[in-house]
Amino acid sequence: MTDSAKLFLYGNEAVALAAAHAGVKMGTGYPGTPSTEILETLAGFGDPAIVARWAPNEKVALEVGLGAAFAGARTLVTMKHVGVNVAADPLFTAAYTGVRGGLVLVTADDPAMHSSQNEQDNRHYAEAAGLPMLEPASSQEAYDFTRLAFELSERYETIVLLRPTTRTCHSKGIVTPRAPDAIERRYVFERDIPRLVMVPGNARKRHKALEAKLEELAACSNASELNVCVGEAKGASIGVVASGVAYQYVREVAPDLPVLKVGMCWPLPLQRIAEFTKAVGEVLVVEELSDFMLDHIRAAGIPARGKHPSFRLGELSPDRVERILAGKPAAEPKPREDLPPPRPPVLCPGCGHRSVFAILKKLKLTVTGDIGCYTLGALPPLANLDTCICMGASIGNALGIERVVEPEQARRVVAVIGDSTFFHSGLTGVLDAVYNGSSGTLLILDNRTTAMTGGQAHPGTGKRLDGADAPAIDPADVCRGLGVRDVKVVDPYDRAALEQMLNESLANDAFSVIVCRHPCLLLTRGEKRDLYRVEPQVCKDCGACLRVGCPALCQAEGHVEILTAYCAGCGLCADVCKFGAIVKVDA
Amino acid sequence: MSDTVNVLIVGVGGQGVLRTSQVLADVLVGAGHDVKQSEVHGMSQRGGSVVSQVRFGPQVHSPLAPEGAAHYVIALDEAEGRRAAPQLHTESGTLIDVPPKLLEQLADPRGRNMAALGRLSRHLGIPSQAWHEAIRHRMPARSIEANIAAFGAGALFDD
DSSP states (O other): OOOOSOEEEEHHHHHHHHHHHTTOOEEEEOOOTTTHHHHHHHHHTOOTTOEEEEOSSHHHHHHHHHHHHHTTOOEEEEEEHHHHHHHHHHHHHHHHHOOSSOEEEEEEBOTTOSSOSOOOOTHHHHHHHTOOEEOOOSHHHHHHHHHHHHHHHHHTTSOEEEOOBHHHHTEEEEEOOOOOOOOOOOOOOOOOHHHHOOOHHHHHHHHHHHHHHHHHHHHHHHHOTTEEEESOOTTOSOEEEEEHHHHHHHHHHOTTSOEEEESEEESOOHHHHHHHHHHHSOEEEEOSSSOHHHHHHHHTTOOOBOOOGGGGSSOOOHHHHHHHHTTOOOOOOOOOTTSOOOOOOOOOTTOHHHHHHHHHHHTTOEEEOOSSGGGGGGSTTTOOOOBOOSTTHHHHHHHHHHHHSOHHHHTTEEEEEEHHHIIIIIHHHHHHHHHTTOOOEEEEEEOSSBTTTTOBOOTTTTBOTTSOBOOOOOHHHHHHHTTOSEEEEEOTTOHHHHHHHHHHHHHSSSOEEEEEEOOOTTTSTTSOOOOEEEOTTTOOOOOTTGGGOOTTEEEETTEEEEOTTTOOOOOHHHHHOTTOOEEEOOO | OTTOEEEEEEEETTSOHHHHHHHHHHHHHHTTOEEEEEEOOSSGGGTOEEEEEEEEESOOOOSSOOTTOBSEEEESSHHHHHHHGGGBOTTTOEEEOOOHHHHHHOSSGGGHHHHHHHHHHHHHTOOHHHHHHHHHHHSOGGGHHHHHHHHHHHHHOOO
């Protein structure tokens, strides 16, 4: 990992390599697309001097990161954009305390919501909390900016936010690393009560210190090489101010336009932007999502134009930037009926979640959902999920519905949450349920991994990020510990048992938890499995089995067929067939 | 920019779209090009479409190619190939698939992706040694020889 040769890396790999070269002592975070691979790569270096750990959620991750940085260690904390919402509580106050060791917080934003529930623009966090933010636009910059972020963090004693977006995280480019920093990683925590104990008397002084620091950082931004002018500004009819991957699109479609490339978007280099504007005459701001830079540039009295408001939705692209440069609104997507229908994401064949959703649908229940593969239960043909807001929201949403609707509907509401999501944000919801006397039902869909992001370890898996053994914490035990009396565990492949348990739980007056435990199929790939086939002469072609939405089932001439290569042997289709047309194949 | 060459590799989860991109990118980096490769992952294990872009030239800015600007579309799946067809450059675009006659020549149908790279290699003028080296570097040890053979079958294949 100390190669000086040219490397070809994802943006995420480049961040991890830079952190290692910066002498990082600890990395932590919570998995979330598009940030997940940063910490996996860091752990993958196997460097005994680096402690890399998944945290149960982003708030804990940042708090752990702060502790390490208070003790003087260089620390990397990673999360996706919505993870920063979870970590926002420590974040805002840590802007007052600042840090001793460099702390770089990666907020990996997901414009276009490739794999997210919203496309919030986390540049606003930099302004709101008062923290500097860097925006890399390539793998090389992901490396360079991470190295620089650690230096800035220590020079100004502040957390530095690094905001790559999906296209930077998940694109590869050539990276030339520089020599690693020589850091002897031995740390001692030293007491500093006025600085680190944020009671009002101390915090007021620290807020004042933060404001002064932000002025220094603004001067730093105006002088910094992070913000560079590309092309000849003098004599041009128009110049562009751009940041992040939007800069690359501008260079792609308009290589001759002068561009002020903003690498440090908070504090904005307003002086530099004013000078650039004077030189080019007119400035167009090209930025993804909100008009963050544009609003601040205009507020500073610098005349500037922005994109058409239609471009605040979704990510940019070379074609979209071409339209922005031409002053046009976003093009309406043209439906192409001549192309094959899209392949929407579906639950894998044999996924334990499908069995659960088949029963929820059969019982016609209202289902509050959460963040994970099981959110796919909202898509046809299952289409039996009623809410999805954020990590842990399923439980609170169910409680709220239960409290206000008529009893007959209240008894038909269940919450579903995954195992990793339960550890992340479900515990406090369960506490509310027990404390306030809910009679509702919670299904913990325990597939023994963090499946949606590719199978990361969590407190229930018995493994740590580096593969080491850990205590496996059972969500059933946690619920009992939180005061839930009615806790059951079932394999959702046993659909009769699950249905019976569910009916009992809905009928009783206690708050009930059913842990539906079946390992993710991605964990058990290659293991021996049952196989099923359709007896064509028995099949009535009624389509009941197709309505469970398994990709291993397909329509043949006059009957349904099972694609053996895809079948995982869960037997759900055989269960729903009233005619006994689907049978297990003898081994 | 006009001197950037755009290659789209399309298929479905499990066909090795990303590994194919990796081999191609290795070869291009080794030949001295600036290279960017881009894809969206996260959902690909759940049977979705997988699209990867490899762009190369003297200096590549955007990780994404402009629409309708693909010089080559490598289709590992027939339906995905049709879906990506509008991305082909109208004048200089070439669709590279693996026709049944070529697939028959492969010892293992899983060599489809390397056979497709073999077909692409005829357009790029990079010595086969470099391709073999990248395959050795990126493919699982047990399948290296089969993959090199599949690459060779593709490189020699005439419609």
